[in-house]
Amino acid sequence: MSSRVGQVPFIVFIGVLLISFPSQLFAESWWQRTKDAVHEVSEDLERKFLQRDDQTPDYPTPTFDPADPLVLAAQEHQWRLGYHQDAVWHSPMAVLEAGSNNGPTVILVHGLGQKGMLDWLPVIPALAARFHVVALDLPGFGRSALPMGDYSPENYAAVLEGLIAEFAHDDVYLVGHSMGAAVSLYFASQRSSVQPVSGPQLRQLILVDAAGILERTAFVKSLATAPVPLEQLPHIIRSPSASAVDFAESMIERVSLLGDPTAVLANNRIRDAVVGQSPNSNAALALVQTDFSKRFSQVTVPTAILWGAQDTVAPLRTGYLLQQQIAGAQLSIFPDAEHVPMASHTELFNAWLLNRLQGVAEDDFRYRRPSDSTMNSDLVLKHCRDRVITGTYKNITLNKCENILLDNVHAESLSVSHSLVELRNVRLESEGRSFSSDESVVLATNLLIRGKKAALVQGSRIDFAGATVIGDDKALNIKATSLLVFSVSELQSAGASKSVHGSFRLEDKRW
Incomplete structure (x- = not known):
């Protein structure tokens, strides 16, 4: 546990x-x-800045440092490394090509940090033996120019579109890490619905320790704790x-x-003045302000997800969420890896990646749907701690319990009182009240609550990710002041559906 x-x-x-x-x-x-x-x-x-006229900046082309490990590797392996104009800011962008120009193209998208594509250096030789490999430094990072503007997933997705049009000659396999995984997900959600009639086709999406998918408050909590x-x-x-x-x-x-005091940074000129010289701050701010809720259902290409179980940057909780939200996605977990598995577990990572690119999927974690077996037993726990609960029950009652995990549980109802509880892959379905939380803290990932009255929250702190709450009248009944954080969640009641992604302080409200 x-x-x-x-x-x-x-x-x-x-x-x-x-x-x-x-x-x-x-x-x-x-x-x-x-x-x-x-x-x-x-x-x-x-x-x-109101007095300034908008002008298209002229970005000088940087020069490569001869001592750069990437430059040295490109010389050793005879990879092609050069500058090309990006499709959004029209600034010089560093692009590396390896392997044959023929056949499928694997595009590698890096995360935050000025190392840029250097994070992929342990991976490129193994891929280049079988594929046409294209890696880039996103504008603002690594060896690329530092253009002024919003380093958002939307803009970076447009950069990828231009990159594919210029460099891909066959099917495309998109591999993204951390922020690059979020950018790749955004791109795939757009490309899946408008695949070009001719030219390169997106065939597979691979996400490695994707960052920034959770709602901002939930994401910050995971970093701080x-x-x-x-x-x-x-x-x-x-x-x-x-x-x-x-x-x-x-x-x-x-x-x-x-x-949110950073809301003023929505003004382009103010943002450029405040974070224009800090690409990490620029991109991180844009990432946590992006709502991916409606993106998952638009991803129709096969998707593989990899996570380091010890990741303290992008919590494994996000991997579970993605695996459930993206149709047909497969999640693999490296138990001992942290946020950069290609660096810490290079041989294992390369074998995993090559298998996925070649259509081989073994030893994957798969979402285990809670059992539909007969629910004929109640579970009542009082003054307990450090427990993992799995299986099928009729009614579950937790009173004054700490550090309890319900993992792959199906029950008619769950009542939590004065407790700290985590739920993962849980279904609660009944004809009456399916979920209640009284003066408790409940963190849930991939949760279904269905009932006539569905959920009651009293004086509690709730953090739901990938939750669907369905009630005949109102999905959620809140009594006493409660704090609620929703990531990629949905409330359904009286035939209406509402997507919820944000933080709320509510009292005596039916929602």
């Missing part, structure tokens, strides 16, 4: 929170001052550590509800 318990990262983070946010009132005051300061700067910048497996912690501090993580997450949720 893996718990949401951290060691040094969250202890430091909690210390910062205790210093910065001794009370909600102070947090609100600090946050308001921050927003006011940003607003004042934005007004000044806007006045400054990086997981350490429960079994690695001394027994005496397991429960207190879980409580500390819960406190850190609650503060993040509360502060996130006070507003």
